[in-house]
Structures are given as structure tokens and as C-alpha cells.
Amino acid sequence: MTALVDRPATAANVILLDDDRWDRVLAATHGEAAACYQCGTCTATCPWGLVAGPSIGVRSVIREAQLGIDGWAEAVWRCTTCGACEARCPHQVPIGEVMLGLRGLAWRERTAPGELSSVLWDMHWDGNPWGRPPSTRSAWAAGLDIPRFDPGIHTTLLYIGCTASYDRRAQKVARAVVGLMRAGGVPFGTLGDDEPCCGDPARSLGNDAYFERIAAANAAQFKVAGVTDIVTVSPHCYDTFSSHYGAAGDQFQVRHYSQLARDLIAEGKLTFSGLEATSATFHDPCYLARHHDETEAPRAMLAAIPGLELAEMERSRSETLCCGGGGGRMWMETPADERFATARAREAAATGAAYLVTTCPHCISCLEDGVSVAGARDLKVIDLAELAMLAGCVSAPTTSPEASHD
Amino acid sequence: MIDPAYSPQAASGIWVFLEQDGNVLAPVSLELLGKARELSRQSGAELTGLLAGHNLDELAGRAASLDLDRVVYVSHPLLERFTAEAYAHATAEVILQQRPDIFLLGATPYGRDLAGRLAVMLRTGLTADCTDLALDPESGLLLGEVSGFGGGILATIKCEQHRPQMATVRPGVFAEVQSQRDTAAPVEKVEADVPASACPVAVVSRRQHAGVDVSRAERLVIAGAGVRGDMGTVEALARALDAEIGATRVAVDEGWAGREQQIGQTGVIARPKLAVVCGASGATQFTVGIEQAGLVIALNQDPEASIFEQADLCVVDDLFPVVRALVAEFESHNGGAK
Amino acid sequence: MTGELHMLVCLKVVPKSEEVGVDRATNTLDRGNARSEINPPDMNALEAALALKDRYGGRVSLLSMGPPFVVPMLRVGLAMGADAAYLLSDRAFGGADTLATSLTLASAIRKIGDIDLVLCGEESSDGATAQVPPGIAAWLGIPQVTYAMDIELERGHILVTREIRGGEEVLDAPLPAVVSVKVSCNQPRFMDVEGMAGLDRDGTVTTWTAADLDVDVNHIGLAGSPTSVAGLREALQTVGRRREVVTGTPEQEAHILYERISEFVRSSSPRTQETST
Ligand SMILES: Cc1cc2nc3c(=O)[nH]c(=O)nc-3n(C[C@H](O)[C@H](O)[C@H](O)COP(=O)(O)OP(=O)(O)OC[C@H]3O[C@@H](n4cnc5c(N)ncnc54)[C@H](O)[C@@H]3O)c2cc1C
Ligand code: SF4
Ligand code: SF4
Secondary structure (H helix, E strand, C coil): CHHHCCCCCCHHHHHHCCHHHHHHHHHHCCCHHHHCCCCCHHHHHCCHHHHHCCCCCHHHHHHHHHHCCCCHHHHHHHCCCCCCCHHHCCCCCCHHHHHHHHHHHHHHCCCCCHHHHHHHHHHHHHCCCCCCCHHHHHHHHCCCCCCECCCCCCCEEEECCHHHHHCHHHHHHHHHHHHHHHHCCCCEEECHHHCCCCCHHHHHCCCHHHHHHHHHHHHHHHHHHCCCEEEECCHHHHHHHHHHCHHHHHHCEEEEHHHHHHHHHHCCCEEECCCCCEEEEECCCHHHHCCCCCCHHHHHHHHCCCCEEECCCCCCHHHCCCCCCCCCHHHCCCCHHHCHHHHHHHHHHHCCCCEEEECCHHHHHHHHHHHHHHCCCCCEEEEHHHHHHHCCEEECCCCCCCHHHC | CCCCCCCHHHCCCEEEEECEECCEECHHHHHHHHHHHHHHHHHCCCEEEEEEECCCHHHHHHHCCECCCEEEEEECHHHCCCCHHHHHHHHHHHHHHHCCCEEEEECCHHHHHHHHHHHHHCCCCEEEEECEEEECCCCCCEEEEEEEHHHCEEEEEEECCCCCEEEEECCCCCCCCCCECCCCCCEEEEECCCCHHHCCCEEEEEEECCCCCHHHCCEEEEECHHHCCCHHHHHHHHHHHCCEEEECHHHHHCCCCCHHHEECCCCECCCCCEEEEECCCCCHHHHCCCCCCCEEEEEECCCCCHHHHHCCEEEECCHHHHHHHHHHHHHHHCCCCC | CCCCCEEEEECCEEECHHHCEEECCCCEEECCCCCEEECHHHHHHHHHHHHHHHHHCCEEEEEEECCHHHHHHHHHHHHHCCCEEEEECCHHHCCCCHHHHHHHHHHHHHHHCCCCEEEEECCCCCCCCCCHHHHHHHHHCCCEEEEEEEEEEECCEEEEEEEECCEEEEEEEECCEEEEECCCCCCCCCCCCCHHHHHHCCCCEEEECHHHCCCCHHHCCCCCCCEEEEEEEECCCCCCCCCEEECCCHHHHHHHHHHHHHHHHHCCCCCCCCCCC
């Protein structure tokens, strides 16, 4: 716990500074750690302050890493890479990336928490961080008759991602996204059981070296498959493909499904028959709202549903409160009284909305847990795509018959 | 082919290794005697129990009243504590002298340790961890059934030319021998020759566990939110099954179980042979922790609960009356012995 | 022990259990397209070796017997921090039972030479015999300790905490020795950042055929195996859960459960009394 308390750099610390160590921290953070001026603004912003008392003292983490003081690592693993702090940093330190870089240093120095190795091994042997057999990867699609992606027929590859493929709750989201795309008349296919993991768990657990290998292999696989347009179910896959595949990422365009839906609605290809008057509040996933400035696409979908009233929480859009599931936190335990999602569920309940809508499989897991810990029994956590299906999402009359059905 | 230590023609009799610890016979040895008696009735072979240790005359006498024809008791001070090297040395000696046709051991840690070493010393074949034994009606060869690939494949193994035909048998697959002899069977005591050099491994200390950690437990009773804090019921079942207790995250959050008992993605990945899951909904973060379990039993009153997709036996009911009845059933069968 | 500690880890590559079936036409094992992995407890054995290396220094070699496709798996072990890898690959090794397998491995260990500690996983997920480690020890004529949870080194001896019925014991064994390691007793480290680059490198694994070993070809492989398979069949269900619904009154349901569970409970043995030396 002490590692989380923001301690000012003392003169004694400064004397300890070790050049070699500093070089390693700099290398691990691609030089970004150098920009920190120790102002402490980030610490005041971090949501850990809401739940656990002391927030992550980013500046002291950087300082302690620079100085090689034991204990910095613990705080580094707590970061959800939500980006709330970054938005406020006067020196534009990419704090999330610095945290991941420091995790990378921990992997190199073999101080990464041992149990996280098993997540990477699951990815290595099974191709997914849940350790489930690849031969059942497409089991979520049973009965949907989704064709194998073929560039001659399909414009778009629907990329499901590991969580929506294997997590029974998130599988329903994947099925809803399929419904949405069919209603919108988008000719799409999937890679079936051959769909690879995008690599996000390796990246967000800080093992950049392993991530680079995965990204290179996937880019090659997509190239062979003729993929140029990807739509993802999860904002994490969206972020990974669009921001972290380097030059290889230029060969394809990536959208989150909410962005596709927004475009379809705007083009008049997708409409909703509507819901009986009800209300929803929307939880912006960090990986759309903060990492990609995308707050409008989901709202455009909500606005297009007749009968649905949107009740915003105070912390919304780029001010959203992280669910706690990013930055690899899905594979790390958080004590019940320290989960962001519980606080978030309370904020959502306070709006009086019937639905807590979000659009990320990790957010769904965390928020459902939060709603149950908070005892907010009347609040239903639902994915935007599921809500869209409930609202009778239909292809607009002008659309041509969908190609993906046959 | 490696030359056998002795030929099938020179071999006779069925031997069972009587595993003992602290002057008590292992249950698996009694199970083996029951099965071996059945085989010996089929073939007419003599049934011998092999006991090894030190100062076990009294136990040898007790063993002689079990349903067997003869007890061979190999004795030496260096056999006081089990070590594979000394036991293999001493038993190899009598086996080479007396030439049994079949030699059966329990697939316990000691039994497997001894069998693996002994088989190489005797240059014979070993069928390990059998789940059934039979004699081939034509050849009279021992047929051992073994399972591989997590129990998915069953194979029958035989050993044609080499003797003894050795097998270790999984504990619990046969019923313990019930019948007793009216008059004690003869006990042949053999003073073994075990040089100190055959005994390089020393037992420094031993201790009994209060319980093992859930990641290695063979049987688990898992408490979910549905147990509503009534851990007494869960504990009673765990006692009846001699199982450890695991929990879902919700049960841990509620303080009904410790963090180290949490099963799942951010808890422990368990590999029990039996898991009884009480009142858990079956969230994926939980079920990844029981993916590698053997038999999974789920109790949940909600027929739609997704835990049932991950279970072998599904009980759609209020868990409390079922668990209580199950505990009662175990108690009545054990005569309240536990 | 002479000079630095030299450890050797036996790794077996096994098909993933969930993907193996029986070919009904030929009644042989159908490993078809089954994906392979390093036998899970062997990973624990490798981690134990690497942890000893971290603590006491020394060297870790890997040894496996199997087809050429095992090479990438051995590279995984090298990427985790092992120093050398040997693959025994020859048709003559095929069809080996535990006697022939342990002889083959023991012959290779002799050839590599100067090994202080041989580490194996407790058993393999495909065969589950747990007999190979004691077999290797017997062929080499050195002590064995099975089901190890923890290994410490002390003046040329190892102190091994091992699991026994209802408890654990600490054994003191001189080196060289064979130790088999309990599954899940540690967390196998992920591949090293630098090590991963070696995954694509050729020439890191030494391959030996039967001719490279000082062993009689009639004592290895199928020819050297006293046991043989008399029959094969698939158990009730190999893939997925049975999802059988139990119905009735609570008492009836409990009774059905009792019938199905009791075999698992009978296999448990009363816990031994505490003893100390
Ligand atoms: C990042 C993250 C990590 C997580 N890691 C884990 C993890 O490692 N392990 C884990 O377990 N969870 C984990 N979870 C939580 C997981 O998502 C589920 O919330 C949790 O597993 C649900 O626990 P439960 O099944 O006990 O409770 P619930 O989902 O509340 O289910 C209780 C069940 O009990 C049944 N029930 C109630 N009363 C009775 C009765 N009298 N008789 C029979 N049935 C009854 C109900 O029908 C219901 O299905 C994690 C979540 C997140 C977000
Ligand atoms: S806000 Fe930026 S500059 Fe200020 S302490 Fe945090 S990272 Fe450093
Ligand atoms: S990214 Fe989020 S969790 Fe991480 S330090 Fe910044 S505010 Fe805290």
C-alpha cells in the first residue's frame, strides 16, 4: 500500500540516482519518462484516489523507477491505463504508455507478478488469454451461419476478439453486433476458429516484445487473407489494431462497431423501430472516449432509438470514470471495496436510468460486478449492440439485400 | 527385446504389495487384495501379500488373517521409513527368488515410486495407474485398463514375455476385501540384505497437512453467492467428501471464504478430479478456473444459469436440501465413522 | 557435484488432451490435427530448474524424445532461459513403453554427461504413468525423489519437499539424482524478452538418432517394450461437459449424486498421523 502513497522526491532520493538505471527507465519508456516535471497533477486525477484512498502517485512511480527503489512496481501494475491523468498532464506525458513501459522493464528484470505469466502462456498455447481451446473459438456463432471472410465477396472483416468469443456473457454482444451488421446490409465475414488474438493482453500487461511478435504475425495473416477493413466488437481490439500495429496497421482501416453503426444510420441504412419509453445512461469506455476521442458514435446510436431517453452521468465523455478493466486489470484481482466499477454503478444508479449502456466487453464484466456489489438491482447492464437489437434494429427500406446471409 | 529376469514358465502366483504406513495398511492394498482374490480364483494361482518394513511382525500377523494364501514379510532396519531405493532393493531380491507371475501395487505416491524403479531393476513391463484388471481368457495374461489424455482414451495393456507382470492400480476403483480367514495364513519372514549404499535418501521430516491449497486439491466443494453465507452446509459436504473448499469471487467478497480460496481467472486455476459447485451462476471469469476439473457437478435453482453448460451433472434445485441429503447419505454409508 | 550445477530437464511434447480421439476405423489413436503443448508438469520442472539456476548459478539443458516437430517446443524452453537442448528423434525410438523410454532418456543423459540433477514432470498428460522418472533413476543407478514441491540445494545435496498421502515430507538426497516435480507447484515464467528472438533461430537444438546413443536398438522403441496395447477405446465423452440433468426430490437427487461421487471419495485415504524424526 505504501507504494501507492505519493511521496515527494527527497534530497536523499536524488543522491541515489543511478545513471545506468535511469538509462534503462528511459529506454523502457521510450524516453517519455524524462518529460515528467514532478508537478503531481496526475496523482490528483487518478481514480484510485476515489476508491482506495491513495491514488497512484504517478510522479513518485516514475521517480522511484528512475531511482530503482523497490516498490514502484506494485503501483505500476495497478494502473488501468484509463488515461484520465494524461488528459491533465501539463507536459503531455503519455502516462499509460510510461506505465506499460515500466511493466516491460519488470518483465525484463523478472519482477512481473508470476501469475501474469500464465495469461501469456495461455495466449501462446491457445491463442487467447482465457486458455480456451482455439477449436471452440467460433462456438459463439452457433446457428448464425456466418461466412468465412472472403475479400471477393465481403468488404469487411468482423473481428470478434477473445473475450466476445469465449466469455458467455460477451458472446451475446458478438451475436448482437452480427445482427446489427446484417440489418445494415454490410457484407462481412469472420476468420472463424483462425481468428488470432489481437495481442492486447500482452501489450497491456507490458510485454511489448511478445506483443510485437503477435502483431507481426497477425499483420501477415490479414495480408494473406486480403483484409482491408476491420470492424471490432471491443474498443481494446480497435485500439490495438489502429494505434499499435505500426506501419503494418496502414494496410487496413479499423472501426469500432459503434462507428460503423453511426455511419450506417447517417447513410439511412439502419433504423430502429424503438423502445417503449425508457431511459439509459451511457458509460464511455476509456479506449473509445479518451484514447480515441470517440464519444459521439455511441450517442448517435442511442439518439436514433425512438423512445429512449439518455440520462448522462456527471463523469461522461472524455471525463468518464474507468470501469477498472483496462491495462490488463482483467487478469489481476482487485479487492471488493477498491473496484472503480462499484463507484461507477452507484453513479449510474443515481441517474435513475433503467439501462446502464456501454460498448466494451470488459466494461460489461466489471459493471455487472459493480452493479451487484453496489446492490443496484434495478439497473440493467447492457451493451449498445444488445440494446440496438432490443430496439428492433432493422435495415432501412432502401438498403439492398444483405450479402452476408447466404 | 531386453532379456526377461525370468521366463513366464518359471513364474507363478499373484502378489500384492501391502503398502503400510505407521503400522496401518493402505486402503488401496485391501482393494487390491479383493480384486486379486477374484483373479486368483479364475486362474487357480496362489495369492501372496508382500509386506516390507521393520518391526512389523504384529501387522504381518494381522495381514495373515485377510483373504490371502500367504504373507511374505521382508524386514530390515533400513526399511523403517519408505524410500524407493531401499524398498526396491529389498523387494527385487525376494521377487527374483520367488518369481511371482503378477505383482500388483497401489498407484499411490509410494506405490508408483517403488513400481517405476522396480520394473527397471527387474527389466519387466509395468502398466501404470490401471482403472481395471482382468485375465485374458485365452492366454491368461494380465490385462490392465489405463486411461490417457485426461481420461478421454481407454487402453488395455498386456505384457507377454516379461515377468512379473507389474501393474499399479488407481486407489478407489475396487472395493476393499471383506472376507477374513478363519485361521491365519502362513507368514514367511525374510531378513533382507539392504546395504547402506542402497539407501542414499534420508527422510528429514514429515508432517501432516490440515488441508492442501485449492490449486492441488483432488476434490473441491465450491461456494457461490447462492450459499448465502451458510458455510456450515458447505463445510459439512466438504467433510463428507474429504474435499477442500473453494469459492467464487462473490463469496470471497462477502467474506465467506478467504482470497486464497477464490477459483477463476483472477483466483486459482484448479484441477480437481471432482468439483461440486454450489450456487454459482457460471460467469466465464469463474469457469476458466474449473475448466481442467474432472467431474463437475453444479447445483443451482435457476435452470438458465450458465454454470450448467460447464457441468457434467446438473441439479436444478435449491441447493440446501440437496446438499443436506447428500451429507446424510454419506454419513449413513460411513456409519458415522468420519 | 563437480564445479557448476548442471541440470537437465526432460520435456515431453503432448497433444492437447481435448483434441485427441480414437480413429474408429483403425482403432488407433487419432492425434490428427491435435495441437501440441509441453506437458504441463514438465513446465513446472523447467521452472524449478531455472529458479535453482537463478539462485545457485549453473546450467540447464533440455532433453526430449519425439518427432522433429518438437524442435520449436524446445526453443520455447530455451527462450525461457535454458542453455542447451537435445532432441532424440528416430523411428527406432517410436512405440516405446516406459521401460524403453526411460532407457533411451537415460542413455542420452549419460552421453550428455556431468549431469547433477535430472528434473521431470510428475507424469505426462497423455500417458499419466509417472513411471519414467523412477525408471531413469533406476537405469542411471541414482536416487529418485518424486512429487517434489520445492527443491533446495545444500552442500552437494538436495533437500526436497515432496507430497505424500495426506501431507508432505522433506527428503535429503545426494547428487546426482532424479527429481519429478508436482504440477502447479510453481508458476512457469514466460519466455524472456531476449529469449523470444531465438524462437525463429535454427541450429539451437542438437538432434540425435539412435545411432548417436550407446544403446542396443533391440532395447528401445517398440522392439524394446515389454508391454503392448491389446485394445483401445474412447471413454464416454472426451470433449466438453456431459450436461446431464439430475431430477427428483432433493433426496433422490442426492442419492444419484452419491452414486456418482462415491468412487471419487473412496479413493481418498485416511490422513496419516503426524510423525517426526
Ligand atoms: C476483472 C474480473 C475478474 C474476475 N475474476 C473472478 C474470479 O477469479 N473468480 C470468480 O469466481 N469470479 C470472478 N469475477 C466475477 C465473475 O464475473 C462473477 O461475478 C462471479 O463469478 C459470480 O459469482 P457467483 O456465481 O457466486 O454469484 P452470482 O452470479 O450472483 O450467482 C449466484 C447463483 O446462485 C444461484 N442461487 C441462489 N440461491 C440459490 C439456492 N438456494 N440454491 C441454488 N442456487 C442458488 C443463483 O441462481 C445464481 O445463479 C471476476 C470479475 C471481473 C470483472
Ligand atoms: S502530471 Fe505529468 S508532469 Fe505532472 S507529475 Fe504527472 S506525469 Fe509528471
Ligand atoms: S492511467 Fe488511469 S489508472 Fe493509470 S495512473 Fe493514470 S489515472 Fe491512474
